[in-house]
Amino acid sequence: xxxxxxxxxxxxxxxxxxxxxxxxxxxxxxxxxxxxxxxxxxxxxxxxxxxxxxxxxxxxxxxxxxxxxxxxxxxxxxxxxxxxxxxxxxxxxxxxxxxxxxxxxxx
Amino acid sequence: xxxxxxxxxxxxxxxxxxxxxxxxxxxxxxxxxxxxxxxxxxxxxxxxxxxxxxxxxxxxxxxxxxxxxxxxxxxxxxxxxxxxxxxxxxxxxxxxxxxxxxxxxxxxxxxxxxxxxxxxxxxxxxxxxxxxxxxxxxxxxxxxxxxxxxxxxxxxxxxxxxxxxxxxxxxxxxxxxxxxxxxxxxxxxxxxxxxxxxxxxxxxxxxxxxxxxxxxxxxxxxxxxxxxxxxxxxxxxxxxxxxxxxxxxxxxxxxxxxxxxxxxxxxxxxxxxxxxxxxxxxxxxxxxxxxxxxxxxxxxxxxxxxxxxxxxxxxxxxxxxxxxxxxxxxxxxxxxxxxxxxxxxxxxxxxxxxxxxxxxxxxxxxxxxxxxxxxxxxxxxxxxxxxxxxx
Numbered sequence: 001x002x003x004x005x006x007x008x009x010x011x012x013x014x015x016x017x018x019x020x021x022x023x024x025x026x027x028x029x030x031x032x033x034x035x036x037x038x039x040x041x042x043x044x045x046x047x048x049x050x051x052x053x054x055x056x057x058x059x060x061x062x063x064x065x066x067x068x069x070x071x072x073x074x075x076x077x078x079x080x081x082x083x084x085x086x087x088x089x090x091x092x093x094x095x096x097x098x099x100x101x102x103x104x105x106x107x
Numbered sequence: 108x109x110x111x112x113x114x115x116x117x118x119x120x121x122x123x124x125x126x127x128x129x130x131x132x133x134x135x136x137x138x139x140x141x142x143x144x145x146x147x148x149x150x151x152x153x154x155x156x157x158x159x160x161x162x163x164x165x166x167x168x169x170x171x172x173x174x175x176x177x178x179x180x181x182x183x184x185x186x187x188x189x190x191x192x193x194x195x196x197x198x199x200x201x202x203x204x205x206x207x208x209x210x211x212x213x214x215x216x217x218x219x220x221x222x223x224x225x226x227x228x229x230x231x232x233x234x235x236x237x238x239x240x241x242x243x244x245x246x247x248x249x250x251x252x253x254x255x256x257x258x259x260x261x262x263x264x265x266x267x268x269x270x271x272x273x274x275x276x277x278x279x280x281x282x283x284x285x286x287x288x289x290x291x292x293x294x295x296x297x298x299x300x301x302x303x304x305x306x307x308x309x310x311x312x313x314x315x316x317x318x319x320x321x322x323x324x325x326x327x328x329x330x331x332x333x334x335x336x337x338x339x340x341x342x343x344x345x346x347x348x349x350x351x352x353x354x355x356x357x358x359x360x361x362x363x364x365x366x367x368x369x370x371x372x373x374x375x376x377x378x379x380x381x382x383x384x385x386x387x388x389x390x391x392x393x394x395x396x397x398x399x400x401x402x403x404x405x406x407x408x409x410x411x412x413x414x415x416x417x418x419x420x421x422x423x424x425x426x427x428x429x430x431x432x433x434x435x436x437x438x439x440x441x442x443x444x445x446x447x448x449x450x451x452x453x454x455x456x457x458x459x460x461x462x463x464x465x466x467x468x469x470x471x472x473x474x475x476x477x478x479x480x481x482x483x484x485x486x487x488x489x490x491x492x493x494x495x496x497x498x
Binding site for chain 2: 034038039041042043045046047049050051052076081083084087088
C-alpha cells in the first residue's frame with residue numbers, strides 16, 4: 001500500500017499544477033474580474049445578485065455543477081437573453097469563472 | 108463655539124458654491140451616476156462643472172433618475188430597490204428608502220405627486236408620495252396561473268396620472284390609473300408579444316411602444332384607445348435571419364423622435380430601425396457598428412447619436428436624419444454607457460465607464476470640449492427631463 005503513495009502525491013501535484021496553469025494571471029485575470037462584474041453585471045447586477053438575469057451568488061449556484069455553468073457561459077441559453085461568451089473566453093477561462101462564481105466572485 | 112464654527116463653515120461653503128447670494132435655478136443642472144460607488148455627481152452645463160457629490164445611494168448598476176416637477180429634486184432608483192430623493196440645490200440626500208429587493212427604474216406621475224418604482228423582485232410596481240416617499244399602494248404583476256410575478260420593464264408616465272409598463276415573462280402591457288393612488292385601477296393588455304424588454308412613450312404621451320426580445324417586432328398601444336389592445340408593428344424585421352447575440356439590452360427611454368421618424372435599436376442586429384410615426388411602418392434602417400443600446404436625437408432632430416453594447420462599446424456613431432447615413436464615428440473612451448444632450452442641443456455629454464470620464468462634445472463640429480473625471484460613470488440625466496412626458 002505505502003508503495004502507491006508517491007504516485008498519488010505526484011498525480012495530485014500534477015492536477016494542482018494543471019489547475020494553476022489554467023488560472024488566468026495578471027492583467028487578464030483583472031480584466032476577467034472586471035468583465036464579469038461590469039458586463040455580466042448589466043443583466044445580473046453589479047453585486048451579481050440578479051437583474052433581468054438570475055442571481056450568480058454562490059447560494060444561488062450551489063446546486064449547479066461547474067461543467068454546466070461553463071457550458072452556459074460559453075454557449076448561452078437559447079430562448080433566454082443569455083448570450084454565448086465563447087468569442088471572448090477560452091474554455092479554461094470559462095471554467096475558472098464558473099469555479100469563482102460558486103465560491104464568491106473576487107472584488 | 109463648535110456650533111458657531113459649523114455655521115461659519117456652512118456659510119463659507121454656500122458662498123463658495125453659490126456666488127449669487129446662494130440663489131440659482133436648476134435648469135442647467137443634472138446628475139451623473141457613478142455606478143460602482145453608490146454615488147451621484149451633481150453637475151451644471153453652463154460651465155460644465157461638478158457642483159458636488161451625494162453618496163450612500165446603494166447599488167447603482169442600472170440606476171435611473173426622474174425629477175420633481177420643479178426640477179429641484181432627483182429621484183434615484185437603484186438596482187437594490189433603493190429609492191433616494193436628492194436635493195440638487197443643497198447637494199444633500201433628502202430621503203431614502205429601500206422599497207424592494209431588486210428594481211429596474213421608475214417614473215413620476217403627471218401631477219408630480221407620485222413616484223412609481225418598477226421592480227423585478229418582487230415583481231410589480233410600488234407607488235409612493237413624491238414629497239415624503241410614504242408608500243401608498245402596490246400593483247403586483249401576478250400572471251398566468253397566479254403563482255408567479257413577472258419582472259416589470261419599460262415603465263413610463265402617461266397623461267391621466269397613469270403609469271404604463273411591460274411584464275417581461277408574461278408578455279403583457281399594463282396601464283395603471285393612479286388617480287386614486289391608494290387604489291390604483293389596472294387595465295391589462297395580454298398577448299402583446301414574447302419577452303418585452305423595455306418600453307417608452309412618444310413625446311405627445313399618446314403611444315406606448317414595447318421592444319420585444321423574444322420575437323422580431325414591437326408592440327404598440329394607443330393610450331387614447333385602450334379597448335383596441337396592442338398591435339404588433341415591424342413584425343419580422345429580422346427577415347428570418349438568425350439574431351446576433353445581445354451582450355447588453357438596448358434601452359428605449361432614450362427614444363429618438365426626429366420629425367415624424369422614430370429611431371430605435373434593433374435587437375440582435377447591428378441596425379437602427381427607422382419608423383414612420385404616422386403610419387407605424389418601417390421607413391428604413393441604418394447599418395451601424397454594433398448592437399445599438401441608446402439612439403438619441405439631437406434636439407432639432409437633424410442627427411441621431413448611437414452607442415453600442417459590449418464588445419463594441421468604445422464607439423459612438425452619428426446618423427444623419429435626411430440621408431439615413433452614418434456621418435461620423437467617435438471614440439470617446441472605453442465602455443460608453445450613456446449620452447445626454449443639453450435641452451437645446453449645443454452640448455452632448457458622454458460617459459466612458461472604463462476610462463472614468465465624462466466627455467462633453469460640441470455636436471455641431473464633433474469637437475471634444477471638456478473631460479470631467481468621474482468614477483465609473485453611467486447614466487447622465489439633465490433636469491430638462493422634469494418637464495417632459497415619459498422621462
